[in-house]
Amino acid sequence: MIDFFTYRDGRLHVEDCPVDGLVEATGSPAYVYSKAALLGRFNELREAFSELDPIICYSIKSCSNLNLCRLLAEAGSGMDVVSGGELHRAKLAGTDLTKVVYAGVGKTDDEIADAIESGIGWFNIESEAEFENIASIAKRMGRTARGALRINPDVDPETPHEKTTTGKKESKFGVDIDRARRFFERYGRDEHLRLTALHLHIGSPVYVTSPYERAVTKALELIEVLKKDGFTVDALDIGGGYGTDYVSGQSPAYADYARVIVPLLRDFRASGGTVIVEPGRSIAANAGILVARVQYLKQGGRKKFVILDTGMHHLIRPTLYDAFHFIWPTRVGPDHEPKEHLEAMDMPGLEPCDVVGPICETGDYLALGRPMPPVARGDLVAVFSAGAYGMCMASHYNSLPRPVEVLVDGSEHRVIRRRETYDDIVALES
Numbered sequence: 001m002i003d004f005f006t007y008r009d010g011r012l013h014v015e016d017c018p019v020d021g022l023v024e025a026t027g028s029p030a031y032v033y034s035k036a037a038l039l040g041r042f043n044e045l046r047e048a049f050s051e052l053d054p055i056i057c058y059s060i061k062s063c064s065n066l067n068l069c070r071l072l073a074e075a076g077s078g079m080d081v082v083s084g085g086e087l088h089r090a091k092l093a094g095t096d097l098t099k100v101v102y103a104g105v106g107k108t109d110d111e112i113a114d115a116i117e118s119g120i121g122w123f124n125i126e127s128e129a130e131f132e133n134i135a136s137i138a139k140r141m142g143r144t145a146r147g148a149l150r151i152n153p154d155v156d157p158e159t160p161h162e163k164t165t166t167g168k169k170e171s172k173f174g175v176d177i178d179r180a181r182r183f184f185e186r187y188g189r190d191e192h193l194r195l196t197a198l199h200l201h202i203g204s205p206v207y208v209t210s211p212y213e214r215a216v217t218k219a220l221e222l223i224e225v226l227k228k229d230g231f232t233v234d235a236l237d238i239g240g241g242y243g244t245d246y247v248s249g250q251s252p253a254y255a256d257y258a259r260v261i262v263p264l265l266r267d268f269r270a271s272g273g274t275v276i277v278e279p280g281r282s283i284a285a286n287a288g289i290l291v292a293r294v295q296y297l298k299q300g301g302r303k304k305f306v307i308l309d310t311g312m313h314h315l316i317r318p319t320l321y322d323a324f325h326f327i328w329p330t331r332v333g334p335d336h337e338p339k340e341h342l343e344a345m346d347m348p349g350l351e352p353c354d355v356v357g358p359i360c361e362t363g364d365y366l367a368l369g370r371p372m373p374p375v376a377r378g379d380l381v382a383v384f385s386a387g388a389y390g391m392c393m394a395s396h397y398n399s400l401p402r403p404v405e406v407l408v409d410g411s412e413h414r415v416i417r418r419r420e421t422y423d424d425i426v427a428l429e430s
C-alpha cells in the first residue's frame with residue numbers, strides 16, 4: 001500500500017488516524033491528506049536531486065489548498081504558477097516570490113503587471129507575442145523581469161493519455177526548439193525582459209526516465225549554440241511530470257529520475273547555472289485520498305453498480321483521461337486487507353462493479369468493471385492517489401457542493417477547507 005495510508009486490523013488509517021472515525025466527524029465526501037506523506041515526498045525529491053541544489057517549484061495546480069502550499073513553502077519550496085489566482089495563493093502561502101516561476105499561454109496584462117510588481121523569479125515565455133507584451137508592460141512600469149523561453153524539445157513523453165502530452169511539436173505550449181535561436185536573436189537583448197533561461201515541461205505523468213534524458217540533452221545542446229551566438233543562459237527549468245503510483249510500484253522513484261538527470265546537469269550547475277524543477281503530481285497524488293459513502297447498490301442487466309456520494313464532479317480523472325484509481329472499502333475483513341493494488345484485485349470473493357456517482361452523465365464513473373469486496377449501503381470507500389488533480393479540478397456541476405478537505409498529522413486531523421453549502425454555490429449570483 002501507499003506510505004501513510006495503511007490498513008490495520010481491517011481499518012484504513014491515514015497516518016495514525018482511522019478514516020471511518022474521521023469521516024464520521026467531517027461527513028462525506030472528504031478529501032483527506034497526510035502531512036507526513038506530502039512533506040516526505042518533497043524531502044525525498046530534494047534529497048535525490050541534492051547535488052544540483054535545484055529550486056523546487058511545487059506546481060500549485062496539482063493541489064492548491066493553501067494549507068498544503070504553506071507546509072511546502074515553509075519547507076523551502078518555491079511555486080510553479082499558471083495564473084494570477086495561483087500567484088495569489090503562492091503569496092498567501094508565504095512563498096519566497098523570487099522562487100516563483102509563472103507559465104501559461106494566456107497571461108493577461110493585469111496578471112503580468114501583478115507578477116512583475118511582486119518580483120517573481122521567472123516568466124516562462126510561451127510565444128513571441130507574449131514576450132513582446134511582457135517586455136512592453138515591464139518597460140511601462142520601469143521594471144526589469146526575467147524570462148525563460150519554454151521550448152518544445154519534441155520528445156515523446158510516453159504519457160498514458162494524449163491529453164496529458166505537452167512537449168511535442170504542434171503543442172499550444174512554448175515554441176518549437178528549432179525556433180529558439182531566432183527567438184533569442186530577436187528578443188535576447190531586451191532590457192526589460194531579460195531572456196536568460198530555458199524552460200521545458202514534456203508531459204505528465206512520465207513513467208520512464210528516457211524522455212527527460214532526451215529533452216535535457218537537447219536543451220543543453222541548445223544552450224551551447226546560444227552561447228556561441230553570444231547569449232547567456234544561466235537557468236534551466238526542466239519542468240515537472242514525474243510519475244506516481246496510481247498502481248503500487250508503477251512509478252520510478254525520484255532517485256531513478258535523478259540518476260539520469262543529475263549527471264547531465266552536473267557541469268551546467270558547476271559553472272554557476274541554476275536548475276529548477278516543477279513537480280506537482282509526484283508530491284501531492286499519494287498524499288491524499290477521496291473518501292465517499294455508498295448510497296445505493298443497483299443491478300443493471302448483468303452489471304452491478306456501486307453508487308457513491310462522489311463522482312466526476314469531485315474527481316474527473318477517470319472520465320477525462322481513463323485514469324486508474326484504486327478504490328477499496330475503508331473497513332474490510334481479514335481476507336480483503338490490501339497490500340498491493342493489483343494483487344488486491346485478484347483476491348477471492350470480489351465482484352466486478354461499476355463505481356459511479358450521482359451526476360446525470362453516463363461518463364460519471366470512478367471505475368468500470370472493477371473487482372471490489374462486498375459493500376453495503378452506508379459503507380465508506382476510499383479512492384486512492386487522489387491528492388493531485390482531484391479537488392483542484394472539482395466543480396459544482398449539478399449544483400453539488402465540493403467536498404470538505406482534511407489534513408491528518410499523526411493521530412490528529414484538522415479541517416483545512418470546510419464543506420461547501422448550497423448557499424456557497426449560489427453566493428456570487430445576483
Ligand SMILES: Cc1ncc(COP(=O)(O)O)c(C=O)c1O
Binds near residue numbers: 239240242
Ligand atoms: C508547466 C508545467 N509545470 C509543471 C507541471 C506539473 O506537472 P506534474 O504535476 O505532473 O509534476 C505542469 C502540469 O503538467 C505544467 O504544465
Ligand SMILES: N[C@@H](CCCC[NH3+])C(=O)O
Binds near residue numbers: 321388389
Ligand atoms: N490534470 C492532469 C494532467 C495535466 C497536468 C497539468 N498540465 C491529471 O490529472 O493527470
